[in-house]
Amino acid sequence: MKRLHFISIIALILILNACSYSDLASPSFPAYNYSGDQYNDYGENPFIEVAKFPVSTFSVDADGASYANTRRFILDDHQIPPIGAVRTEEFLNYFQLDYPFTDFSHPINLNGEVSTCPWSEDHKLVRIGIQGKPLSSDQMPNSNFVLLIDVSGSMSNPDKLDLLKNGFKKFVDAMRNEDRIAIVTYAGSSEVILPSTPGHQKTAIKDAIDELGAGGSTAGAEGITTAYEIAEAHFIEGGNNRIIMGTDGDFNVGISSQEELVELIEAKRERGVFLTVLGVGRGNLNDATLEQIANKGNGTYEYIDNVRQLKKVFLYDFGKFFTVAKDVKVQVEFNAENVASYRLIGYENRLLSQDAFEDDSEDAGEIGANQNITAIYEIVPLNNPEHSSDPTFSIDFRYKYPQEENSLEMELPIFDEGNSFSASSDQMKFTASVAAFSMLLSDSEYKGNSTYNRVLMWLDECNLPDQHGFKSELIEIVEEAKDL
Secondary structure, three states: OHHHHHHHHHHHHHHHHOOOHHHOOOOOOOEEEEOOEEEEOOOOOOOEEOOOOOEEEEEOOOOOHHHHHHHHHHHHOOOOOOHHHOOHHHHHOOOOOOOOOOOOOOOEEEEEEEEEOOOOOOOEEEEEEEEEOOOOHHHOOOEEEEEEEEOOHHHOOHHHHHHHHHHHHHHHHHOOOOOEEEEEEEOOOEEEEEEEEEOOOHHHHHHHHHOOOOOOOOOHHHHHHHHHHHHHHOOOOOOEEEEEEEEOOOOOOOOOOHHHHHHHHHHHHOOOOEEEEEEEOOOOOEHHHHHHHHHHOOEEEEEEOOHHHHHHHHHHOHHHHOEEEEEEEEEEEEOOOOEEEEEEEOOHHHEOOOHHHHOOOOOOEEEEOOOEEEEEEEEEEOOOOOHHHOOOEEEEEEEEOOOOOOOEEEEEEEOOOOOOHHHOOHHHHHHHHHHHHHHHHOOOOOOOOOOHHHHHHHHHOOOOOOOOOHHHHHHHHHHHHHHO
């Protein structure tokens, strides 16, 4: 009922204001508490008539936290997560899909396709893929890292501070000699535990990490301010300047509300320092605030639930710590001759107004080196016998280089070639399966005839590289969710 109520409100706004669907900025939603954890519920995007609102605009989202958190709910806690914990875009973008990268004139490459929709036979799916430029270690710019670590009393559980310390030491091992790292902690107040130190002093850095212990209250805002001061003091022009924050998000001293913390981060992001937010723990995880801090702070948000996830974040996906394109926006204009209506699956809190697309002051998402981003639209096609002669839609993209403030444009026309879902690419089959799984977990009214067994069948038809076993683990998660 809550979700239906949200959709009714959106529909009423559309009618009363007669505005473009993409002119609806994401409203502010209060966080709700789930056994101590806090989540925002953004509802879900409805179907939009192309004849009235042909343009859809959104910011990319490179986070993966929602999927890792959901995995812990299902495999460790043996329960279905609350609806607010499930964000489809973070399910899609958790996985490495190896989209091609062939045009080095841009830091991102584009691809897409159309197929029939497996959960609604009269509908079709549109997949949009974005791939970040691959960088080898010697191609990555020199880095100025600041570890911002929550050492308050709530971090004393083994799945919090100890897990982060393990991960940060793996991160230090991956650092190059020319990189620098500082450590700032916060409990009742902030403290600089390690001044900015060259990467070749790995033993000294690890010793400082080993000495960290938990106790006291949580002055998160003070820690954030201190970390930015350290990052700015050692700023590398043309380099990679980044704060990596590890916390459960249980802020309780000084600035502590979601709105105030977001305002603080928005003021800091203009200084050229990027942000990675790592959430840990259960029982007081403030997912609502951590996700928003990352979104508004030129950053990404990941959740750490086990040692394998540590390796994924700190080693396998190391390129995410190096932004290749920032403020990446997508604007899709649907062809009214071919499409009756459309629905963007996920990205509910990443919607942008149509005007924001060309506004370079408008913040949007970042893409890291060798990182892929996926968005999926479900469309209701029109019976146009000439549908293959014109693009089903055209997509415009805007992005900025990490150190620039003026955006550049790209475009990608996509044609409907009449492919069935079974004849689509493995990337389409896999991402559609992930999207359907997300809709099942949140009991979406748009899940169609999706079932857990159907998702398992679709996944079984995929043949994608799976070097670290995360795609095969998804099958285990779906099977467990089916039993729950």
